[in-house]
Amino acid sequence: MDRREIQRRAKELEPWVNGFEFEGIRYAEGSDHGYLLSQDPADRARAFYEAFPGATRILELGALEGADTLALARQPGTSILGLEGREENLRRAEFVMEVNGATNVELRIADVETLDFATLGRFDAVLCAGLLYHVREPWALLKDAARVSAGIYLSTHYWGSSDGLETLDGYSVKHVREEHPEPQARGLSVDVRWLDRASLFAALENAGFVEIEVLHERKSAEVCDIVVVGRTRLGAQIRRFREDGFVNAGPVFADDTIARLKAGAIDLISRFTEHGHVSDDYWNYDVENEAPVLYRIHNLEKQDWAERELLFRPELAELAAAFVGSPVVPTAFALVLKEPKRAAGVPWHRDRANVAPHTVCNLSICLDTAGPENGCLEGVPGSHLLPDDIDVPEIRDGGPRVPVPSKVGDVIVHDVRLVHGSGPNPSDQWRRTIVIEFANPAIALPSLPS
Structure with missing residues (x-):
């Protein structure tokens, strides 16, 4: 014109x-x-x-x-x-x-x-x-x-x-x-x-x-x-998510839905602990003179369990989209667990460092009450904004290391770039969490390492 x-x-x-x-x-x-x-x-x-x-x-x-x-x-x-x-x-x-x-x-x-x-x-x-x-x-x-x-x-x-x-x-x-x-x-x-x-x-x-x-x-x-x-x-x-890299967003599902997810998780775990089920998706480590310790069930969406469809409830994608500010799709599923008295801590790490901040997040659906006493998530606020090549132990030691306590049904959201880890579980309480990664479908994500 x-x-x-x-x-x-x-x-x-x-x-x-x-x-x-x-x-x-x-x-x-x-x-x-x-x-x-x-x-x-x-x-x-x-x-x-x-x-x-x-x-x-x-x-x-x-x-x-x-x-x-x-x-x-x-x-x-x-x-x-x-x-x-x-x-x-x-x-x-x-x-x-x-x-x-x-x-x-x-x-x-x-x-x-x-x-x-x-x-x-x-x-x-x-x-x-x-x-x-x-x-x-x-x-x-x-x-x-x-x-x-x-x-x-x-x-x-x-x-x-x-x-x-x-x-x-x-x-x-x-x-x-x-x-x-x-x-x-x-x-x-x-x-x-x-x-x-x-x-x-x-x-x-x-x-x-x-x-x-x-x-x-x-x-x-x-x-x-x-x-x-x-x-x-x-x-x-x-x-807070954009500034700190993590936040407890509170409950998303009704109590009966959380109860179904928890029952499904217990069933999946018992296949390994009670029935000896072996699979590349069941990640565990050996303990001398004791039974192996299961700490993760990978590819959770591919396991045969009745509650699998709950992982794809639209409320989860809507929540993740609100935090990253774009459409999202689920890109990884896992059940992360800490057995009472035996589970070790999770080494401090970043889930990914090859994506921009605020573009990929993890939702952690808490199936048990978690705090420092049974190895809840801890993170270093703002570490998701640091460069890709940082020294993770140095950032961890420099802190502050902030625990993220949660109740049954809470959903914790964290940026995949966040420097985070967790302690062991010396308590007599389980800590079981369903973790789902969400990303914009337009982003090419390299495969996660084992």
């Missing part, structure tokens, strides 16, 4: 709220009300990705004319779904995407106050800039965002005065009539509610955001500005 065609198309789409530039040339003038884009889109996108560095699937609420949408889309490997309430705004946003060649953006007309968010699927994070104070029930919108994502980047206003506040659904709100000069920049409801500061934070917490970080705040007697990052429990776990 040449410059004349861009100019002609832009003219047809007037009036513009924000206007737009392409390759340094201004093709459409925007409103003279500077509050409409109080933060430069590139700066907002930069702050968004700093808050959610692994985000690849992003939901934008209130795309308007696509300024923030385009800035988000410039991050490689991302896909953006932008929702906008007005057809005329959507046409301008689509034009901006077309001119800039943004092919990783989908734009939809939607009223976020009536939309069933569950139909949208899951997202790594939500951008909600300049929208929350345009709806009648802002607390409901925050709950909708938390249901479909692990985090939110929220740029909004709150009411700074106690004058004129009413209580609604347990929140202090200011009734405001939408009277912005540009109709296309208003909300879809005539009367909306602004939360006060305390109610804004209460609404975030009630929505399920367990971590709330204030990035910017400007207070005044009435209209106050704030930018916050909110993370759900899963979002907070993802942040």
Whole structure:
């Protein structure tokens, strides 16, 4: 599309709220009300990705004319779904995407106050800039965002005065009539509610955001500005996984499913310990004057056991995908076990060092309570970010060595680059764990050594 065609198309789409530039040339003038884009889109996108560095699937609420949408889309490997309430705004946003060649953006007309968010699927994070104070029930919108994502980047206003506040659904709100000069920049409801500061934070917490970080705040007697990052429990776990390389994500399966897996594991183990079953998949070591010690059943998915289908439950792949930020497939299965009183420790190691951080992870489904007393997993936080050729014993000794205790049913997630190991099991308690490696199918993984 040449410059004349861009100019002609832009003219047809007037009036513009924000206007737009392409390759340094201004093709459409925007409103003279500077509050409409109080933060430069590139700066907002930069702050968004700093808050959610692994985000690849992003939901934008209130795309308007696509300024923030385009800035988000410039991050490689991302896909953006932008929702906008007005057809005329959507046409301008689509034009901006077309001119800039943004092919990783989908734009939809939607009223976020009536939309069933569950139909949208899951997202790594939500951008909600300049929208929350345009709806009648802002607390409901925050709950909708938390249901479909692990985090939110929220740029909004709150009411700074106690004058004129009413209580609604347990929140202090200011009734405001939408009277912005540009109709296309208003909300879809005539009367909306602004939360006060305390109610804004209460609404975030009630929505399920367990971590709330204030990035910017400007207070005044009435209209106050704030930018916050909110993370759900899963979002907070993802942040810790990216920083430390491991996290206990808690239970994924119901108790009866864990009971089935545990019963299946006991049966597999008894084939070796009680019935003398021998196989290349049953890894063991000899002990003088005693029976061999079984410590791993490899290729668990290939063993003949009734519970095998549980290894492929979608909840596991969905959890792994959330942590690595991409589609995943299972690439290795094993039952790792420590027999009471006899099991040795696992030497400190890395599962892999030939992949990038945050791209391949292991999920460990804990079938027994584990702690330092029976040889639970230990790791060195941040070691997954170190170079491929590090000296593992040196990193182990330099520490800190952090144990990862777990309860029955917990799922521990660790990056395959993590320097980790575990101690022996001198206790009278079993430690049995199903470990499944997940990786992006686009990554070529060399075979793991025996």
